[in-house]
Amino acid sequence: xQETSSWGRPVxxxxxxxxRGIGRQVIDGLWRLGYATRFFALTxxxxxxxxxxxxxxxxxxxxxxxxxLIIIVVSGLFVGMVLGLQGYETLQKYGASDAxxxxxxxxxxxxxxxxxxxxxxxxxxxxxxxxxxxxxxATEQISAMEMMAVDPIARVVGPRFWGGVxxxxxxxxIFSAVGVFGGYLITVVVIGVDEGAFWSQMQNSVDxxxxxxxxxxxxxxxxxxxxxxxxxxxxxxxxTAEGVSGATTRTVVTSSLAIxxxxxxxxxxxxxxx
Amino acid sequence: xxxxxxxxxxxxxxxxxxxxxxxLALKVGNASTTFQTGDTYRIHAQFENIGGLKPRAPVxxxxxxxxxxxxxGFDSKSFRARVTLNIDRRYPFPRDTSVSILTSGLLGExxxxxxxxxxxxxxxxxxxxxxxxxxxxxxxxxxxxxxNKAAEGGSK
Numbered sequence: 001x002q003e004t005s006s007w008g009r010p011v012x013x014x015x016x017x018x019x020r021g022i023g024r025q026v027i028d029g030l031w032r033l034g035y036a037t038r039f040f041a042l043t044x045x046x047x048x049x050x051x052x053x054x055x056x057x058x059x060x061x062x063x064x065x066x067x068x069l070i071i072i073v074v075s076g077l078f079v080g081m082v083l084g085l086q087g088y089e090t091l092q093k094y095g096a097s098d099a100x101x102x103x104x105x106x107x108x109x110x111x112x113x114x115x116x117x118x119x120x121x122x123x124x125x126x127x128x129x130x131x132x133x134x135x136x137x138a139t140e141q142i143s144a145m146e147m148m149a150v151d152p153i154a155r156v157v158g159p160r161f162w163g164g165v166x167x168x169x170x171x172x173x174i175f176s177a178v179g180v181f182g183g184y185l186i187t188v189v190v191i192g193v194d195e196g197a198f199w200s201q202m203q204n205s206v207d208x209x210x211x212x213x214x215x216x217x218x219x220x221x222x223x224x225x226x227x228x229x230x231x232x233x234x235x236x237x238x239x240t241a242e243g244v245s246g247a248t249t250r251t252v253v254t255s256s257l258a259i260x261x262x263x264x265x266x267x268x269x270x271x272x273x274x
Numbered sequence: 275x276x277x278x279x280x281x282x283x284x285x286x287x288x289x290x291x292x293x294x295x296x297x298l299a300l301k302v303g304n305a306s307t308t309f310q311t312g313d314t315y316r317i318h319a320q321f322e323n324i325g326g327l328k329p330r331a332p333v334x335x336x337x338x339x340x341x342x343x344x345x346x347g348f349d350s351k352s353f354r355a356r357v358t359l360n361i362d363r364r365y366p367f368p369r370d371t372s373v374s375i376l377t378s379g380l381l382g383e384x385x386x387x388x389x390x391x392x393x394x395x396x397x398x399x400x401x402x403x404x405x406x407x408x409x410x411x412x413x414x415x416x417x418x419x420x421x422n423k424a425a426e427g428g429s430k
Contacts, residue, residue: 055277058284066283069290105302170291177294180302199301207330208303216295 036232043157043231050158060163064125064227068171071120076175079112080104080182088187097193101202104183109206109215110271113176115263118222121168122255126230129160130251133234134244142235157235161227168223169216176215214270221262226255314360315399316344319373319386324355325409327375327384333359335388340365343386359386361397368393374407384409 050057087103133156136142145152180202187193206212230251237247324346333341341361349356361367370391377384397403 059280061284061287062280066287069287109298109302167287167291170288170294173291173294173298177297177302180298202302204332206303208299212295212298212303 065167076178080179084183134237164227172219
């Protein structure tokens with residue numbers, strides 16, 4: 001097939017080929033984006049069932065939230081301990097080792113708590129959601145539901161979405177709290193920073209609205225993003241073993257990038273101009 | 275995994291999350307020390323120079339936090355900084371209280387210090403304090419010191 005440009009001469013294939021490739025990718029990307037948006041809107045519209053039959057959401061809260069607890073608690077503890085150690089090493093040079101509590105608490109509540117918890121959540125719970133829904137599709141369970149006039153979005157997707165959105169802020173809060181405890185453990189108990197100074201400096205500089213509430217808002221946004229991406233990738237996965245594995249990989253990669261990008265945008269809005 | 279076990283674990287999870295939020299708010303954050311707007315009164319003070327004073331900086335008297343800096347503005351009539359302080363209602367101060375901007379430590383954060391006078395009348399809501407002392411600007415101090423040293427050297 002030889003295209004002709006508007007002025008009548010044929011476009012040589014070595015220019016048209018790559019251009020056609022770019023065009024196809026853009027169109028496919030837009031299709032997918034539109035499909036994802038419609039899927040997300042449908043999930044929200046049909047989520048009444050997730051609350052009327054809360055048992056379904058409860059089960060997803062268990063799988064997304066409770067089973068992620070161990071990894072969140074352990075990582076939080078270690079992140080807090082490392083922050084305490086590194087912060088102490090640096091601050092001590094300036095004779096400000098008392099401020100280590102401030103450093104640990106602010107970095108955890110503002111950034112590390114929501115972001116690292118969301119990254120862990122994406123790889124622990126998000127990938128599982130994608131794989132589960134992708135396999136349900138591959139084994140035609142989704143089509144079977146449609147046959148029985150059961151709406152798969154209301155029955156399968158909705159509860160998972162709300163389970164993820166509810167558990168994310170709770171996990172981030174647990175991460176931050178355990179992290180602060182880890183920092184306390186290393187700096188106060190092991191190194192011997194004064195306990196009173198540690199807590200009072202922290203309380204002086206951590207603001208309830210500015211730092212803690214903004215951290216919670218961040219984690220809610222990340223929860224929505226990660227769960228929506230995971231569910232869409234699962235629902236959209238080609239019904240083959242290869243398709244499901246590719247979708248699981250895409251979930252982790254896309255949601256991690258989405259978390260980091262959203263974090264930058266949210267931080268730019270929340271923590272500037274004060 | 276049966277229903278009751280799932281319920282139990284989800285209950286534990288949600289309770290742990292709420293406890294973590296409470297710990298963050300009360301132990302890490304300043305929820306326990308934030309004053310409610312209901313039981314504070316506002317006083318104004320004008321300064322030649324406020325240095326690095328920021329809103330929400332503590333207002334201390336005898337080293338005890340009695341309030342917070344509410345807002346900082348510029349008065350274009352007197353060309354001075356106008357600072358509004360929120361003081362806890364439990365602590366009334368006499369009208370001849372002096373307000374100064376102090377620094378905790380050499381390089382620490384700046385705060386507002388109140389020193390009570392001997393007047394019988396107390397400051398009312400919205401009143402302006404007359405006795406103020408500006409922040410010490412380190413550069414000016416060093417400049418003055420160098421100038422004095424040079425003058426001393428010249429006179430010898």
